């Protein structure tokens with residue numbers, strides 16, 4: 430019973446257990462393999478693309494918070 434075994438997918442919000450759901454960590458954020466696959470196969474003009482891109486921005490934005498004037 431380790432709470433660290435659980436993570437929330439930053440894209441779909443699914444709470445995933447590492448033993449049940451596979452996924453990847455990107456800069457400390459978790460993304461389930463389902464979303465990873467969706468993104469991998471997604472076309473640039475996919476209707477979900479802007480939405481998922483917006484979510485992924487959270488990963489990159491974290492590193493840019495020095496410039497908050």
Ligand SMILES: [Zn+2]
Nearest residue numbers: 438441461464
């Ligand atoms: Zn997901």
